[in-house]
Amino acid sequence: MASRAPRRTAGHGVLISPEVIADMRSHLPEVADRTVAAIIEEVPSYQDALAGSMGEIIRNAVQLALGGFLSLAGGRRGADPGTPTAPAMEGAYQLGRGEARNGRTTDALLSAYRIGARVSWREMSARAVEAGIPADRLAGFAELVFAYIDELSAASVAGHTDELATTGRVRERLLEHLAADLLDGATAEEVAQSVARAEWTPPTTLTAVIVPEAQARTVRAALPGVALQAVDRTDLSDDWTLLLVPDAHGRRRAGLLDLLTTRGCIAGPARPWQQARASYDRALRARAEGLSGSTEDHLTRLVLTADPEALADLREKALAPLADLRPGTAEKLADTLRSWLLHHGRREDVAAELFVHPQTVRYRMGQLRELYGDRLDDPETVLELTIALAG
The missing domain is CATH 1.10.10.2840 (PucR C-terminal helix-turn-helix domain)
Structure with a gap:
């Protein structure tokens, strides 16, 4: 089923009189309070996030967005950055970025927008009916409300996506630096600094897995944890890449090996995370011997060929x-x-x-x-x- 194209406010024919707009604007604080209360009640992940000062910030953001909408309904467009609708879109964009920084998906935010649209429409339509706006214009007013929410939602999704792209690249580089420190003999202090910079939670063990380059993205995406990827290894050819997989020991090792089956990978033993180099050395030797699968299945050969x-x-x-x-x-x-x-x-x-x-x-x-x-x-x-x- 094809997804619905987002509604747009451009070219709308709804114009509300200045007197009605002024009346609606005077009630924006109350509408914002009711909107935030509904979001807190209906979106569990926001129950704590909107408490205290954060709740006040969101109330102000809701008022800003509704103010921009009323300017739009009153005949002012948002293409000019000086009009109130442009700050509302910028605020929605920054809200999306903030959600990404807090580790939340856009699901809760889009739910909040839907709730906001419902509450805002209920409140403002009541004012419009009291002002005697005819039915045909009221229907257009409703369409404009939901088109405006679509645009705010799109702005937030864009902000969320941009933030993930930016912070994702930065964090990926920090994780790659951490992997290099673990493998190349950095001091314990240097490793600790890399762990802190990458905001990485050390696992109990790391398992070195040498993966064909063509399979690296697929394997990494299928792993349950965040695997470190070591790049630009001079001891590996360009056709291979190295992943350090967290906590793939005990019963979890079988799941890792099932994932690697038929992919031509070689998995070293699980070792305490600070000793990831030992796991890598064994996997590297096994690959040099043309082996695949688990190094634990080839211990005799590895011992015999050690020297x-x-x-x-x-x-x-x-x-x-x-x-x-x-x-x-x-x-x-x-x-x-x-x-x-x-x-x-x-x-x-x-x-x-x-x-x-x-x-x-x-x-x-x-x-x-x-x-x-x-x-x-x-x-x-x-x-x-x-x-x-x-x-």
Whole structure:
């Protein structure tokens, strides 16, 4: 269903006599009081906001808006900034900006406008009827009231949107600076200052998630909390971006991983928020290994590849007894030894895995015992062989 086009006051043909306008203007304070009272009663989010001095500010704003309307109905247009309607529109715009600064959406404000239109129409139409305004002009007067409210509403929405755009960009930059501090070794004092400037409430944990750049906006929008985004990382290519996701630990981690499924992301472990770098380092290593999903599913590989040179040296040392054999023989014995270690010496299980006869396994293990001797019974040697053959 198409949305209704906003009504406009431009070109209206309603003109109320100066005497009626003066009478209505004399009652503006009462109308403003009744309007504010109705808003407080019918819009729960304004019950506290309109108390005290704030309520007085809103009453003055209502009077200003109604005064501008009466000038309009009396024949004066608002295109000239010197007329009363222009300040009313500016006031509505600033009201929208104020709502955005207070963290409220436009929903409550637009409800307040609708209530204001209803109360204002009821009050002013009663005065118009008393003044003997004919029915056809009264209908036009009603249309003008609601067109004027539409314009005030549009001005407030514009103010709200502009404020969000301005403060949103500023806060986004502050959050990006905070992410950089967490990842690049800033002091605790520097991090605390960044937290305060960004007005950020620290979570219990942060989880580093490396996301393909093309998926970053979608993933971030789907996250339940406000994720920090780290930009211009020299340790990531332009095809990837980094998000620091708050409180995705415990049972909540499953929800995060469900979101990342099929997106090619890699999620580090949840770490206390001050230790976000540790989560990022692990995710970065996993991505370098071509892994995806949760780093917790790849811990063995990550451990084994933590020091490639040390692993190569360990393999050379552990498999030295096989070094002088023909490559084909060495490979078969290594495969048998790996299976034998993993199956704790259960010959039938080894044979089933390698698709050979159990006697073949027995024969090969005999060869290996000749090469290794009693070392196959040494726990340290067994550990070294297990790690060396794990890849």
